[in-house]
Amino acid sequence: MKRFMAVLVLVGLVMVAPPVSFAGQMNTGCGVGTMIMKGHDGLLFQVLAVTTNGILGNQTFGITTGTVDCKKATSFAMNERLNTYVAQNMDNLANDIAKGQGEYLNTLAVLMEVPEAGRSTFYAKLQNNFGAIYTSSTVTSVDVLNNIETLL
Amino acid sequence: MFLSSIATGIPCAFGQDSAYLDELQGRAHEQRLHEDPYWQILMHYKKCFHGYTSLIDDPAFFLAPDGKTNPEAELKATLKAFFEEPPEGKQTAVCRFAARYEWLRERLHIDPSRIAQADCASFEEFMQQMQPESVVLVFPMAHLNGPASMFGHTLLTIETANKSNLLAYAVTYSAFANETFGPFFAVKGLTGLYPGYFSIMPYYAKLQEYSDIDHRDIWEYPLNLTKPEIRRMMLHIRELDHIASDYYFFDENCSYALYFLLEAARPGVHLTDSTHGWLIPLDSVRAIDRQGFIKGVAYRPSRTTKIKYLASGLTDTEQDAAMGLAQGTISVVVRDDPSSPGVAKVKTVDLAVEYLQYLYTKGLIPQATYQERFIRTLKLRSQLGTIADDAMEKIPPPVRPDKGHLSNRLALGVGIKGDDTYVEARIRPVYHGLMDNDDGYVKGAQLIFTDLALRWYPQDHKGSLQSLDIIDIVSLAPRDKFFHPVSWKITTGLRRISDEEEQDHLIYQINPGGGMTFSTSHFGLVYAMMETGLNVSGALEHGYALGAGGSAGMLVTPVPRWKTHLYARDLYYGLGDTFNAFEACLQQSFTINPNQSVGLDISRRKTRGFYETEAKLAWNLFF
Numbered sequence: 001m002k003r004f005m006a007v008l009v010l011v012g013l014v015m016v017a018p019p020v021s022f023a024g025q026m027n028t029g030c031g032v033g034t035m036i037m038k039g040h041d042g043l044l045f046q047v048l049a050v051t052t053n054g055i056l057g058n059q060t061f062g063i064t065t066g067t068v069d070c071k072k073a074t075s076f077a078m079n080e081r082l083n084t085y086v087a088q089n090m091d092n093l094a095n096d097i098a099k100g101q102g103e104y105l106n107t108l109a110v111l112m113e114v115p116e117a118g119r120s121t122f123y124a125k126l127q128n129n130f131g132a133i134y135t136s137s138t139v140t141s142v143d144v145l146n147n148i149e150t151l152l
Numbered sequence: 153m154f155l156s157s158i159a160t161g162i163p164c165a166f167g168q169d170s171a172y173l174d175e176l177q178g179r180a181h182e183q184r185l186h187e188d189p190y191w192q193i194l195m196h197y198k199k200c201f202h203g204y205t206s207l208i209d210d211p212a213f214f215l216a217p218d219g220k221t222n223p224e225a226e227l228k229a230t231l232k233a234f235f236e237e238p239p240e241g242k243q244t245a246v247c248r249f250a251a252r253y254e255w256l257r258e259r260l261h262i263d264p265s266r267i268a269q270a271d272c273a274s275f276e277e278f279m280q281q282m283q284p285e286s287v288v289l290v291f292p293m294a295h296l297n298g299p300a301s302m303f304g305h306t307l308l309t310i311e312t313a314n315k316s317n318l319l320a321y322a323v324t325y326s327a328f329a330n331e332t333f334g335p336f337f338a339v340k341g342l343t344g345l346y347p348g349y350f351s352i353m354p355y356y357a358k359l360q361e362y363s364d365i366d367h368r369d370i371w372e373y374p375l376n377l378t379k380p381e382i383r384r385m386m387l388h389i390r391e392l393d394h395i396a397s398d399y400y401f402f403d404e405n406c407s408y409a410l411y412f413l414l415e416a417a418r419p420g421v422h423l424t425d426s427t428h429g430w431l432i433p434l435d436s437v438r439a440i441d442r443q444g445f446i447k448g449v450a451y452r453p454s455r456t457t458k459i460k461y462l463a464s465g466l467t468d469t470e471q472d473a474a475m476g477l478a479q480g481t482i483s484v485v486v487r488d489d490p491s492s493p494g495v496a497k498v499k500t501v502d503l504a505v506e507y508l509q510y511l512y513t514k515g516l517i518p519q520a521t522y523q524e525r526f527i528r529t530l531k532l533r534s535q536l537g538t539i540a541d542d543a544m545e546k547i548p549p550p551v552r553p554d555k556g557h558l559s560n561r562l563a564l565g566v567g568i569k570g571d572d573t574y575v576e577a578r579i580r581p582v583y584h585g586l587m588d589n590d591d592g593y594v595k596g597a598q599l600i601f602t603d604l605a606l607r608w609y610p611q612d613h614k615g616s617l618q619s620l621d622i623i624d625i626v627s628l629a630p631r632d633k634f635f636h637p638v639s640w641k642i643t644t645g646l647r648r649i650s651d652e653e654e655q656d657h658l659i660y661q662i663n664p665g666g667g668m669t670f671s672t673s674h675f676g677l678v679y680a681m682m683e684t685g686l687n688v689s690g691a692l693e694h695g696y697a698l699g700a701g702g703s704a705g706m707l708v709t710p711v712p713r714w715k716t717h718l719y720a721r722d723l724y725y726g727l728g729d730t731f732n733a734f735e736a737c738l739q740q741s742f743t744i745n746p747n748q749s750v751g752l753d754i755s756r757r758k759t760r761g762f763y764e765t766e767a768k769l770a771w772n773l774f775f
Contacts, residue, residue: 085319089356091526092364095505098530100538107316107356130534137523 082111087141094134094144100127112148125151169235172266176231179260186224188259193415194251194388196397197223198424207404209347210396215245231256234267247272251387251416275390282321283313284382287417289373289410289446290322291437292362293553294594303583303599304433306407309355309372310382317372320355323389325409327399348399348409350392359452365513367456371553373437376447381417388416403427407436414445421445432583437554451549455506455513459634461547462503470500471633477504477532478511480525484532494536501533507634556592557746557774559583565751565770576618576768578605586626586707587715587751588772589743596628596669596677596707603645617658621645628679628707630671639669639679649687649733649759657691665703676708685723685733692729699725699733713743731760747774 086093089104096102100123114122126133126148133139133147185191192198196207206213206220213219215233219226230252233245246253250272256262264270288309307324311317327346362368377385397404408431411423421443423436440446453461463471476482477500508529512522563578580603584593603621608614622645629637643663648656667681680702687697705719717739725731737755744750749772756765 081319085354085356088354089318091509092356094526094530095509098505098533099502100534103316103318107318110314110316110319127534127538131531134527134530137520137527139527 079111082108083141083145085111086145090141090144097126097133098130100124169266169268172263173232173235176260176262177228180227180231180256181224183259185256185259186227190255190419191223191227193412193419193424194255194391195219195223195226196412196424208395208397210394213391213395215249227256234262234270237268243274244269244272246270247274249391250275251384251391254384254387275387278390279383279386282310282386284310284321284386285313285379286311287375287377287382287385288320289375289437289440290358291371291373291433291553292366292368293371294368294597294599306410306433306436307358308410308413309358310386318354318356318359321352322355322358323350323352323413324358325350325406328396344398344400344404346399347396348404348406349394349396350389350409352389363452363454364509367454367510369454369457369550370452371437372450372452373441373446374448374450375414375440375445377417377445385413385417388413402430405431405433407431407433410436411439414440414443418445430581432559434553434556435559438558441554449552451547451552453547455510456635457547459503459506459510462499462506463632463634466496466499466503470496471503474500474503474507475633477501477529478507478525480521483528495539498533498536498539501529501536505529505533510634551591553592555746557584557589560775561585561588561772562775563751563770563772565768567766567768569766570764572609572611574607574609576605576607576770578603578770580604580621585624586628587717587739587741588774589713589715589741589746589749590709591746596626596630598624598626600624616648616656617646619645619647628669628677630669630677632671638666639681640664640666641681641683650762650764657689659687659689659691661688662686667702675706678706680704683721683723685725687725687729694728696727697725697729697731698727699723715741715743732758733760734758741772748772 085107089107092102092104093108096105096108099105105123105126106119109119109122129151132151133144135143135147139147180186192204197204198207204221204223208214208220211220214226214229216222216225216229219229230245230249233249234253234256236245238244238248242248246267246269253272257264288311290307290309292305294304305324307322309317309320309322311320325348328349359370362370397409399405408424408427415421415423423439423443426439437446463474466474473482505526508517508522508526511517512519512526517525560581561579563576565576565578567574567576580600582601583599584597585600586596586598600621601623603619603624605618605620607616607618609616621643624643624645626641626643627637628639629635631637641664643661645661646658647661648658650656663683663685665681665683667679669677669679672678681704682700682702684700685698687699688695701721701723703719703721705717707715707717709715718737720734720736722732722734725733735755735757737753739751739753741749741751751768751770751772753768753770754766756763
C-alpha cells in the first residue's frame with residue numbers, strides 16, 4: 001500500500017511543474033517536511049548544548065542562529081541556561097518586557113529564580129526601565145542581561 | 153553451536169562471568185523472552201510473512217549480525233554485550249542500550265554485582281539535568297497558505313520541573329536531508345530514501361519555527377504519563393540516539409515514530425499495529441486519545457492569528473496607525489479611542505510590533521531597519537503600562553482539530569447527466585475538501601490525494617472509472633490590509649470527458665493556477681485565478697491539448713452547517729487539439745453531524761461546442 005500510494009503521488013508530483021509555493025510548502029509537513037538541515041548531533045549532546053554554553057551565543061535582534069562569541073553576563077555567568085535562553089529569544093523577550101507580561105517574561109523570571117511573590121514588581125520594573133535595558137537597536141543579549149542585573 | 157562460540161569469544165577478564173551469562177541466556181530462552189511484546193517494542197520488530205523484521209535500518213542498533221530479523225539472537229547478543237568491555241571510546245552496552253538493560257534486569261532478575269559496569273552514570277545525569285515531569289503531544293496545524301502542510305506533524309515535548317513550557321524539550325522525529333531542491337525532497341521522502349532520526353531541542357526553538365516563521369497555530373495535548381512511564385520513554389529515546397530508520401512520508405513518519413515512544417512508555421498499549429498503509433498525523437492524535445493518553449488541550453495561536461485577532465478589535469484608522477508604525481511612516485500614535493482610553497492605543501502598538509516581526513521574518517524589511525523600528529516601537533509600548541486582555545491569552549480557540557471530520561471519505565450518490573441517470577461511489581483517504589465542514593481545519597484550504605470515483609449507468613448497463621484525482625490541492629488564502637498571499641491550486645489526475653459524438657474518454661489532466669482571494673462579509677471567500685491546463689489522451693487528435701484561461705468563484709457559509717460554492721472556469725486550448733472548455737457549477741453541502749454530510753452539485757459544461765448539464769446528490773461519510 002505504501003508503495004502504491006507513493007507511486008500515485010509521485011506520478012502527480014514529478015509530472016507537474018509545481019506552482020511557486022508548492023515545492024517549498026511540502027517541506028513543512030510530516031514527511032518530506034520537518035527536515036533537519038544542519039548536522040545531526042547526538043540527543044544527549046543536544047540536551048547538554050541547550051543547557052550549557054554549547055551553543056551559547058551573544059545575540060542581537062532578528063531571529064538569528066549561529067554564535068557570535070561566548071561572552072557571558074557577569075553575575076549570571078553561572079546560569080548557562082539563562083544566557084542561552086536570552087540569546088535565543090531576544091525578540092520575543094523584548095516584546096514581553098515592553099508589554100510587562102507574557103510567557104517569555106515569565107520564563108525569564110523562572111530562570112532568574114525570581115520568587116512568585118516578587119514577579120509582578122519585577123515585571124513592572126523591567127517594563128518601566130525598558131530604555132535602560134534595551135539601550136540601542138544593536139544591543140546584545142549579554143548587554144541585556146547586564147543591564148537587567150544593574151537594575152535589580 | 154552459535155551460543156558456545158559466543159561464550160568462548162568472551163575476553164579473559166570477563167571469563168569468570170561466562171557461567172552467569174550462560175545462565176541468563178538459558179533463562180531468557182526458557183521464558184521465551186524474545187517473544188515478549190515489550191522486546192518487540194524496544195526493537196521495533198514487526199511480524200511479516202517470513203518471521204520478524206525490525207523497522208530500524210541502522211546496523212548500529214543491533215548486536216547480533218542477524219539482529220534485524222532474529223529477535224532471539226539479538227536478545228542473546230544483548231545479554232552477552234552486558235558482560236563485555238566496550239570498544240575503545242564507546243559506552244558500555246548497559247549504557248548504550250539502557251532501555252533493554254533495565255527491562256532484562258527486571259525480567260531476568262539480573263544481579264548487577266555480577267556485571268562489570270552495571271550502572272549508567274551518564275543517563276542518570278541526563279535525567280537529573282532534564283528533570284522530566286510530564287509529556288505533551290504537540291500538533292502544529294497547516295500553514296495559512298500551504299495546504300500541503302495540512303498533512304501535518306506531531307512531536308512530543310517533555311516538560312521539566314521548572315514549570316515553563318518554553319523550556320520544555322521538544323522531541324521530534326524527522327527526515328535528515330541536505331537537499332533543498334523541492335521535488336527531490338518529495339521523491340525521496342515518499343520512497344524512504346531519507347534516514348529518519350530523533351532530535352531534541354528546546355520547545356522555544358520549535359515555536360520560533362512554527363509560530364513565528366511558518367505561522368502555524370499549534371495544539372498541545374498534555375498526556376497522563378506517570379514518572380516511571382516517562383523514565384521508560386526517556387530510556388527508549390536514549391537508545392534511538394543516532395539510530396536511523398528509513399523515513400516514509402506516509403506511514404513510517406514522524407507520528408508513527410512517536411507511537412514507539414508511547415508503547416515503550418506504557419507497556420500493553422497498541423499503536424504501531426493500528427495503522428493501515430498510511431498515518432496522517434492528525435489521525436495519530438485521535439489514536440493516542442483512544443488509548444486514553446490525552447488529558448487536556450491547549451491552543452497556541454501563531455503570530456498571524458495574533459495579528460488578525462488584534463486587528464479585528466481595532467478601527468480602520470487604528471489599523472492604519474499600526475501599519476504606519478510597522479512600516480516606519482509614523483513614529484507616535486496620537487489618536488486614541490475616547491470610549492476606551494489607553495486600551496486601543498496599547499492594542500495598536502501591540503499590533504504594530506507583531507506585524508513588524510512578521511515583515512522581518514518574511515524578509516520584507518532588512519535587519520537594520522527592523523532592529524531600529526522594533527526597539528523604537530517597543531519603547532513606545534513600554535510607556536503604556538499593561539492591559540488586562542493580552543492578545544495571546546484572549547484569542548478564542550477554534551474547534552480542536554481532532555474533533556473535526558475524520559480523514560477518509562466515502563461518498564455515495566445518484567445523478568443525472570443529459571438524459572442518463574447514474575449512481576456513483578467515490579472514495580478518498582486524504583484529507584479535507586473545500587466543501588467539507590471546516591471545523592478543525594483551515595478555512596479555504598483543500599488537500600486531497602487519490603480521490604477515486606466509479607459510476608454505473610443502469611440503462612446502458614455500463615460501469616466506468618469516472619475520475620481519479622491523484623492530487624487536488626487548493627489554497628484560497630484571503631488578502632487583507634496586512635497579508636497579501638497568493639491563492640493557488642494544483643489538480644492532476646484522470647478525468648472522463650465527452651467529445652462531440654457524446655463518446656466518453658478518459659484523459660490525463662494537469663491543471664495548476666494562481667490568483668487572489670478576498671474575504672467578504674456577505675459573499676464569503678471570493679476568488680479569481682489564472683489557470684492553465686494540459687490534457688493528454690490517445691483519444692485526442694494530437695494526443696494532447698494545452699490551454700490557458702481562468703476561474704472565479706465564491707465560497708460562502710450562509711448559515712452554520714450549510715456551505716455553497718459557486719464558480720465558473722473557462723479554458724481555451726490552443727496547442728495540440730484546439731477547443732474551448734467551460735464549466736459553471738453550484739455546489740452545496742449540508743453537514744448532518746461532524747462525520748456525515750449531504751451534497752448537491754449542479755453543473756453546466758461545454759467542451760468543443762458540446763453542452764451538457766449534470767446534477768448529482770451525494771451522501772458523504774467520513775470514517
